[in-house]
Amino acid sequence: MKLLPHWVSRPALVALLAALVVGAVLPKVLGLSVYSQNQVTETFLFVAAALAWNWMGGYLGQVSFGHSAMFGLGGFISARLLLALHLPFWLAWIVGGLVAAAYALVWGHPTLRLRGPYFSIATIGVGEATRLVMTYWEDLTGGSSGLSLPITPGLKSELYWWALALMALVIAASYSLRKSTFGLGLLAIKSDVDAAADVGISPTLMQDIVLLLSGFTVGVCGAFYASYQNFIEPGDMFGFDRSISFVLMAVIGGVGTIIGPALGAVVFVMLRQYLIGSYPQLYLGIYGLLLIVVILFEPLGMMGLFFRIARRFGLMRPEVEATLEAKAAVGGGAADPGARQGGAP
Amino acid sequence: MTVILRAENLSKRFGGLKAVDAVELELNDGEILGVIGPNGAGKTTLFSMIAGSIPPTTGRVLLEGNVISGGSPRRAVRAGVVRTHQIVRPFQNLTVLENVMVGAIYGKARPLGARERALEVLDFCSLRDRAPQLPGGLTLAGRKRLELARALATEPRVLLLDEVIAGVNPAEALHMADLIRSVREKRGLSIILIEHVMPAVMRLSDRVIVLDAGKKIAEGKPQQVVKDSRVIAAYLGESASAAASAQPGPAGSPTPTSGAAPASLPTPPANPTPASIPKKGPGGHQ
Amino acid sequence: MQRFTELVVAAVLLAGLYATMAYGLGLIYGVLRVVNLNHGGIIMAGAYIGWLLHEKFGIDPYLSIPVVVAVSFVLGIAIYRGLVRHLPRGPAGAVQSLLLLFGVWLVLRNAAYLLFTGNDQTIRTEYSTRSLAAFGLAVSVNRVAVFGIAVLTLVVLHLFLTRTFTGKAIRAVAQNADSCTLVGVDVERIYSLTFGIGTALAGLAGLLGASLFSFNPSYGSGDLLKSFVIVVLGGLGSVMGTAVAALILALVEVFAILALPAYLTGAVGFVLLVLVLVLRPGGLFGQRVLG
Ligand SMILES: Nc1ncnc2c1ncn2[C@@H]1O[C@H](COP(=O)(O)OP(=O)(O)OP(=O)(O)O)[C@@H](O)[C@H]1O
Numbered sequence: 001m002k003l004l005p006h007w008v009s010r011p012a013l014v015a016l017l018a019a020l021v022v023g024a025v026l027p028k029v030l031g032l033s034v035y036s037q038n039q040v041t042e043t044f045l046f047v048a049a050a051l052a053w054n055w056m057g058g059y060l061g062q063v064s065f066g067h068s069a070m071f072g073l074g075g076f077i078s079a080r081l082l083l084a085l086h087l088p089f090w091l092a093w094i095v096g097g098l099v100a101a102a103y104a105l106v107w108g109h110p111t112l113r114l115r116g117p118y119f120s121i122a123t124i125g126v127g128e129a130t131r132l133v134m135t136y137w138e139d140l141t142g143g144s145s146g147l148s149l150p151i152t153p154g155l156k157s158e159l160y161w162w163a164l165a166l167m168a169l170v171i172a173a174s175y176s177l178r179k180s181t182f183g184l185g186l187l188a189i190k191s192d193v194d195a196a197a198d199v200g201i202s203p204t205l206m207q208d209i210v211l212l213l214s215g216f217t218v219g220v221c222g223a224f225y226a227s228y229q230n231f232i233e234p235g236d237m238f239g240f241d242r243s244i245s246f247v248l249m250a251v252i253g254g255v256g257t258i259i260g261p262a263l264g265a266v267v268f269v270m271l272r273q274y275l276i277g278s279y280p281q282l283y284l285g286i287y288g289l290l291l292i293v294v295i296l297f298e299p300l301g302m303m304g305l306f307f308r309i310a311r312r313f314g315l316m317r318p319e320v321e322a323t324l325e326a327k328a329a330v331g332g333g334a335a336d337p338g339a340r341q342g343g344a345p
Numbered sequence: 346m347t348v349i350l351r352a353e354n355l356s357k358r359f360g361g362l363k364a365v366d367a368v369e370l371e372l373n374d375g376e377i378l379g380v381i382g383p384n385g386a387g388k389t390t391l392f393s394m395i396a397g398s399i400p401p402t403t404g405r406v407l408l409e410g411n412v413i414s415g416g417s418p419r420r421a422v423r424a425g426v427v428r429t430h431q432i433v434r435p436f437q438n439l440t441v442l443e444n445v446m447v448g449a450i451y452g453k454a455r456p457l458g459a460r461e462r463a464l465e466v467l468d469f470c471s472l473r474d475r476a477p478q479l480p481g482g483l484t485l486a487g488r489k490r491l492e493l494a495r496a497l498a499t500e501p502r503v504l505l506l507d508e509v510i511a512g513v514n515p516a517e518a519l520h521m522a523d524l525i526r527s528v529r530e531k532r533g534l535s536i537i538l539i540e541h542v543m544p545a546v547m548r549l550s551d552r553v554i555v556l557d558a559g560k561k562i563a564e565g566k567p568q569q570v571v572k573d574s575r576v577i578a579a580y581l582g583e584s585a586s587a588a589a590s591a592q593p594g595p596a597g598s599p600t601p602t603s604g605a606a607p608a609s610l611p612t613p614p615a616n617p618t619p620a621s622i623p624k625k626g627p628g629g630h631q
Numbered sequence: 632m633q634r635f636t637e638l639v640v641a642a643v644l645l646a647g648l649y650a651t652m653a654y655g656l657g658l659i660y661g662v663l664r665v666v667n668l669n670h671g672g673i674i675m676a677g678a679y680i681g682w683l684l685h686e687k688f689g690i691d692p693y694l695s696i697p698v699v700v701a702v703s704f705v706l707g708i709a710i711y712r713g714l715v716r717h718l719p720r721g722p723a724g725a726v727q728s729l730l731l732l733f734g735v736w737l738v739l740r741n742a743a744y745l746l747f748t749g750n751d752q753t754i755r756t757e758y759s760t761r762s763l764a765a766f767g768l769a770v771s772v773n774r775v776a777v778f779g780i781a782v783l784t785l786v787v788l789h790l791f792l793t794r795t796f797t798g799k800a801i802r803a804v805a806q807n808a809d810s811c812t813l814v815g816v817d818v819e820r821i822y823s824l825t826f827g828i829g830t831a832l833a834g835l836a837g838l839l840g841a842s843l844f845s846f847n848p849s850y851g852s853g854d855l856l857k858s859f860v861i862v863v864l865g866g867l868g869s870v871m872g873t874a875v876a877a878l879i880l881a882l883v884e885v886f887a888i889l890a891l892p893a894y895l896t897g898a899v900g901f902v903l904l905v906l907v908l909v910l911r912p913g914g915l916f917g918q919r920v921l922g
């Protein structure tokens with residue numbers, strides 16, 4: 001009897017379950033302070049967000065600099081629902097995520113016909129336009145004075161497990177999105193959108209679906225973040241820094257790999273904590289340097305390093321390693337819009 | 346003989362350029378139709394319209410009476426028409442097997458058993474032992490066969506092959522010619538074949554049409570068409586046509602060409618008939 | 632009517648500046664197929680260099696044009712030689728160069744913040760507030776000067792690209808780099824020259840912008856978007872197309888002030904972009920060749 005689709009490997013499932021169990025007992029075993037536990041909660045949250053960003057940026061090769069729009073929208077919608085209707089918070093999150101997904105589709109459907117860099121620049125516009133409008137839309141966001149949310153310490157520690165569950169779900173989704181037949185179609189689109197269309201794929205439909213999923217998840221993360229903070233304001237939720245942070249987590253860990261952005265998020269949260277504490281004047285420039293160094297020397301980030309080590313020590317068959325690396329490759333080989341069919345090769 | 350695919354009054358304009366100009370075309374069930382013409386004649390553009398990659402400016406394409414042009418390529422693929430690309434475009438980030446699986450999954454939206462079907466097609470195209478590799482490691486001939494395999498995996502009724510023989514060595518060319526023939530014989534497909542390699546066109550095609558500057562200038566049996574004065578003029582320029590003996594052109598072709606393309610009638614590679622050469626094994630790359 | 636004419640004149644004068652900065656972005660894309668995401672960073676740098684020369688040495692911003700152009704040209708070549716050149720060509724490289732240049736932008740922004748703080752700055756000269764009167768309209772001297780310099784720059788650039796050997800080589804590389812290599816053009820040199828010209832235009836636009844508007848380290852991010860909208864609208868490389876598109880954007884922006892609350896005018900460019908994409912998806916990058 002087959003319970004699971006063929007592409008679900010047993011080791012992957014076991015690893016995920018083990019991680020879940022470890023995550024669940026960790027605070028008890030280590031006797032984490034409230035502060036540290038909150039840090040871990042936040043890390044879980046950003047692991048989920050970075051992975052969801054990677055569905056667009058890594059799986060499809062459509063790098064978004066505008067994901068703060070969905071993060072913020074999810075956050076403020078659910079905050080308003082919590083304040084006004086006293087909904088259970090998980091319900092508020094889902095509604096926040098749905099609104100964020102719908103918003104993603106509104107701007108994404110037209111702009112997704114742009115490939116690669118053109119799409120990316122359009123997303124800078126999306127992020128900035130959204131931030132501007134939201135900062136002035138006081139009825140929703142409270143303007144520059146923001147919104148305060150009633151969070152009890154008890155709820156905050158309960159959110160640890162919710163964050164863990166959210167992260168586990170998103171990891172599982174990342175895995176399925178890559179390994180399923182749908183994921184194969186996404187890789188084909190990333191490699192060559194026209195050739196993919198010529199064998200029957202509908203790139204528009206598939207890209208829209210991925211954007212919906214990514215927007216929903218990032219929206220839920222924003223909603224979670226909102227109910228986790230005592231106070232949110234549009235400058236932080238919709239800020240450019242926020243969008244950059246998703247990009248950085250994925251780039252540090254390895255854009256386009258399945259698990260890389262999760263590692264990147266862990267490193268990024270710690271790094272940001274340190275930088276904001278020690279070099280508040282410098283953190284943006286250090287992000288920039290990180291981007292430059294990673295792209296120049298190891299475009300697949302930490303996963304690229306891992307692949308290198310695996311090759312060196314023969315941990316993986318070179319052939320397997322090469323195919324994994326090819327799937328992750330930043331940007332794939334999408335057809336140049338200016339390219340034209342020439343003469344015989 | 347039943348007509349399976351029909352193109353009516355098909356034209357494509359790129360700005361001021363008429364790349365394809367009012368072309369009529371019929372493909373019979375089980376036929377191999379050759380399309381020849383000088384560089385820039387509009388052959389690839391014709392394919393792009395038939396396969397739904399670009400919408401025609403005028404006209405339409407029918408598969409067994411149903412319109413397939415003007416929509417998305419997906420519509421054509423679902424109906425059973427699929428193309429290959431003149432410049433091969435494998436998915437560089439997928440293995441050979443996965444490349445073909447994409448065709449098997451999305452061609453008819455049938456994910457079940459895609460792997461087995463893809464493997465069968467790879468076998469057919471003698472690429473099976475390359476299945477776990479990336480396409481970057483294949484020779485040009487191998488990548489051309491992969492292009493063919495990916496198209497076959499969509500389970501088409503009509504296959505559009507854009508220069509799958511040109512550019513490979515003579516032994517590989519014979520292998521490919523064999524493969525094309527067995528696609529028709531064993532899989533029952535109808536084929537339209539763009540090709541510059543004349544001997545291959547002559548041997549493979551049941552019928553040939555000639556495009557020049559977007560217009561269809563001749564149509565008929567291969568041996569007749571190459572003797573047609575308009576065709577020779579198209580390939581060699583006007584002066585050559587005077588020397589050529591004027592053969593009565595077979596099908597009604599609209600206008601004689603003017604200002605024809607420079608001489609580009611490709612020289613046939615010196616190779617014997619395909620049958621006389623033993624088929625090259627799948628591993629036979631240089 | 633008076634008001635209407637005033638707005639149209641304002642838009643035309645603004646369009647010169649817009650065309651200059653957009654041409655810089657379009658040129659680099661047209662030749663190298665790389666989107667210079669650091670465009671905004673160079674624009675910001677141009678503004679600060681002009682400001683610094685004015686504050687420290689009392690040099691008039693218009694006289695510091697050669698310095699700003701030279702510095703941003705060299706900066707561009709350094710970025711190309713030191714960074715962009717080492718990435719793979721083609722589509723994979725396109726996304727990588729995007730992320731890389733984005734990183735450079737962040738570094739430049741941070742550097743400006745450390746050097747000059749995050750405060751808004753302006754370049755104030757004695758003629759900053761002076762205006763010309765013509766046909767019953769009062770037009771700021773500065774705006775007219777900026778327009779004149781922008782138009783002059785575009786004309787010179789056009790002549791350079793169409794009349795000189797190097798200019799023709801740039802256009803040839805934009806069309807087909809491989810055949811240029813075959814006929815002996817040093818494509819690598821053309822690439823770095825083009826990158827330098829593109830960033831020089833951005834630096835110039837920054838300086839010109841700084842004599843009109845206040846600026847801070849994040850100055851230039853709006854201009855990156857505007858340049859992008861113009862390039863999408865106007866096609867690649869054609870000076871005329873760029874000018875018309877710049878005028879359209881300037882008109883839309885200027886008149887949006889009448890119809891929209893002030894905070895929304897910043898979003899106008901983006902809305903225009905989406906409209907273009909929906910209504911005229913053909914008007915994208917890569918439809919026209921340089922010339
Ligand atoms: N997307 C396009 N935009 C503008 N012009 C195009 C486009 N595609 C093709 N053309 C032009 O249309 C004409 C026909 O091109 P096409 O590729 O169909 O010729 P072809 O017969 O396949 O040539 P070849 O034998 O070299 O493959 C050429 O002049 C070509 O430059």
Ligand SMILES: [Mg+2]
Nearest residue numbers: 388389390431
């Ligand atoms: Mg062709």
